[in-house]
Amino acid sequence: MVIKKKESIHPSNGIIIRYDGIIDIDALYKGVKSWFVSHKYDYYESENTEKNKPQGNTLIIKMLAQREIDDYVRFDFEVDFDEIKKVKKLSKGYSGEARITIRCFMTFDYKGNWTLLPFLFYIYNNVILKKKILTYYWVKAYDEMMELNSYIKSTLGLIE
Amino acid sequence: MIRIDLLHKQKIKWEGITDFPEFYKYLKLWLQDNGYAKERSLEKKYIERAKPEGKKQVEIAWESKKSKSEFFDYHIDMTILILNMSDIEVQQEDGSKRKMQKGTFEVRVSSYITSTEKWNQLKGLQKLYLDFFIRKRIDLYLEELYKKSTSFHSYVKSLLGLRD
Numbered sequence: 281m282v283i284k285k286k287e288s289i290h291p292s293n294g295i296i297i298r299y300d301g302i303i304d305i306d307a308l309y310k311g312v313k314s315w316f317v318s319h320k321y322d323y324y325e326s327e328n329t330e331k332n333k334p335q336g337n338t339l340i341i342k343m344l345a346q347r348e349i350d351d352y353v354r355f356d357f358e359v360d361f362d363e364i365k366k367v368k369k370l371s372k373g374y375s376g377e378a379r380i381t382i383r384c385f386m387t388f389d390y391k392g393n394w395t396l397l398p399f400l401f402y403i404y405n406n407v408i409l410k411k412k413i414l415t416y417y418w419v420k421a422y423d424e425m426m427e428l429n430s431y432i433k434s435t436l437g438l439i440e
Numbered sequence: 441m442i443r444i445d446l447l448h449k450q451k452i453k454w455e456g457i458t459d460f461p462e463f464y465k466y467l468k469l470w471l472q473d474n475g476y477a478k479e480r481s482l483e484k485k486y487i488e489r490a491k492p493e494g495k496k497q498v499e500i501a502w503e504s505k506k507s508k509s510e511f512f513d514y515h516i517d518m519t520i521l522i523l524n525m526s527d528i529e530v531q532q533e534d535g536s537k538r539k540m541q542k543g544t545f546e547v548r549v550s551s552y553i554t555s556t557e558k559w560n561q562l563k564g565l566q567k568l569y570l571d572f573f574i575r576k577r578i579d580l581y582l583e584e585l586y587k588k589s590t591s592f593h594s595y596v597k598s599l600l601g602l603r604d
Contacts, residue, residue: 327453328451328597331544
């Protein structure tokens with residue numbers, strides 16, 4: 281296994297959660313944001329779209345979060361509320377169909393200090409730091425990804 | 441010249457009804473109140489195109505800047521694209537009617553830090569200065585601009601009635 285500049289922690293298509301039923305979107309949205317803040321991530325939102333339609337609103341929200349673990353490694357999270365469809369307000373929460381995708385990455389040398397030395401960068405990642413990457417950073421990122429996954433599922437009332 | 445991007449064309453989109461003149465006014469006031477814009481230097485583009493059936497397409501670009509120090513400036517840029525905009529009358533709770541706009545409103549927000557001319561003239565000492573003295577200060581600047589620009593982003597969402 282060759283460790284590149286950006287390594288995925290998630291399965292190839294990301295962790296996908298599908299749900300059809302009553303969703304408290306406001307709580308879910310705020311909860312995921314707070315989860316990132318409480319875990320010391322810088323939170324960004326690359327897209328926040330809402331379409332008002334007769335059959336119910338459609339939402340697309342793309343969240344990005346980054347945390348600098350140290351001077352060399354950064355964890356990047358992407359959470360996409362791909363298309364929450366047919367969102368209708370009920371007396372308690374909303375009803376709708378949701379597809380949520382979680383992706384997690386490790387980015388190495390995010391400050392670009394090794395850009396001019398690609399061979400040394402390769403050696404550093406794949407020889408000197410490899411053990412720490414696989415036994416420390418990877419595990420840490422994976423744990424956080426699964427913790428977020430559990431959090432979203434519990435908010436939706438799914439089995440964890 | 442140094443340029444460090446923070447928010448990169450973050451997209452906010454609302455398809456529905458909103459009071460566009462109010463939206464426009466309050467965004468401008470926010471930038472003015474926070475020292476990013478002056479009345480005459482903000483708007484770089486305002487295009488309004490008439491479309492069939494009385495609808496309009498509007499394209500607006502704003503570039504705002506705040507001087508942080510003699511070496512660095514903060515920037516918050518925004519573009520607004522409105523498709524199929526038409527006026528409609530909405531009945532309010534008290535029975536009165538209010539003119540509002542229906543359409544697809546797309547806003548993109550960017551923020552970044554740039555160095556000033558004075559910094560660019562430093563030449564040989566530039567890198568030395570960056571490495572030894574300025575690096576930590578840039579981190580603080582980035583943190584400050586991050587807070588400011590995400591709060592502007594949240595403000596845009598709140599004006600459109602989106603979740604924040």
